[in-house]
Amino acid sequence: MSTIVTRAPALLLLALLGAAAAGGSTLAQVPSHLDILSAAIEELPPIDPASVPGRSVTLRLEVNGTPVCGPGTGFLAYGVLIDTDSDPATGVSLPAFAGLGVEARVSATCDPAASVFVSPVGAVSLAPGSAGTTAITIRTTVAQLPALDFRWIAFAQEGSTFSRLPQAPAYSAWTTHEKGVH
Numbered sequence: 001m002s003t004i005v006t007r008a009p010a011l012l013l014l015a016l017l018g019a020a021a022a023g024g025s026t027l028a029q030v031p032s033h034l035d036i037l038s039a040a041i042e043e044l045p046p047i048d049p050a051s052v053p054g055r056s057v058t059l060r061l062e063v064n065g066t067p068v069c070g071p072g073t074g075f076l077a078y079g080v081l082i083d084t085d086s087d088p089a090t091g092v093s094l095p096a097f098a099g100l101g102v103e104a105r106v107s108a109t110c111d112p113a114a115s116v117f118v119s120p121v122g123a124v125s126l127a128p129g130s131a132g133t134t135a136i137t138i139r140t141t142v143a144q145l146p147a148l149d150f151r152w153i154a155f156a157q158e159g160s161t162f163s164r165l166p167q168a169p170a171y172s173a174w175t176t177h178e179k180g181v182h
C-alpha cells in the first residue's frame with residue numbers, strides 16, 4: 001500500500017462538500033471553464049511491475065472553456081475525489097457524491113499570486129484544445145495516490161460552484177495495471 005500524502009486538509013474537504021450540498025440544483029448551469037467534458041487517470045510507460053510506486057500517472061480533465069488563474073482569482077480547483085476503499089459506507093458521503101464515500105482528493109489549485117495552478121503531488125499543465133477546450137493535467141506517481149485501486153469522480157470547483165463527472169450516481173474506477181490484469 002502506498003503512503004497517503006495527498007489526503008485533503010479537513011477544512012478544504014469540508015468546504016468542498018459544503019459547496020456541493022448548497023449548489024446541487026445548479027450543476028447543469030456551471031460556467032464553461034467548470035464544465036468537465038472528460039476525465040481520465042492513466043499510467044504511463046514503462047509499465048514495470050518491479051517499480052509500481054515510482055510509475056508516472058497522469059490525472060487529466062478536459063473542460064469546455066478556459067480557466068483563468070491570476071490576481072483576483074478566488075478559490076479555483078480541478079481534480080478527483082477518491083473513495084480509497086471503494087466503500088460508500090466509509091468516508092464522507094452526500095447526495096452530490098452518491099455512490100462514493102470520499103476519503104481523499106487529488107487536485108490542482110490556482111495560486112493567484114503566481115498565476116499558475118499548483119498541486120502538492122506533481123506538476124500541473126494546461127493545454128488549449130480545439131473549440132476553446134482546455135486540458136488540465138496533473139503528472140504524479142502511483143506512490144502519491146492514496147490507494148492502488150479506488151473509485152473516483154472528477155470535480156471542478158470555483159468558490160461555491162461545483163461540478164462533477166460522471167454525474168451521480170455514476171463513478172469511475174481505477175487500479176494499477178497489475179491489479180487490473182489479475
Ligand SMILES: [Ca+2]
Pocket residue numbers: 083084085086087088089090091100101102103
Ligand atoms: Ca470510502
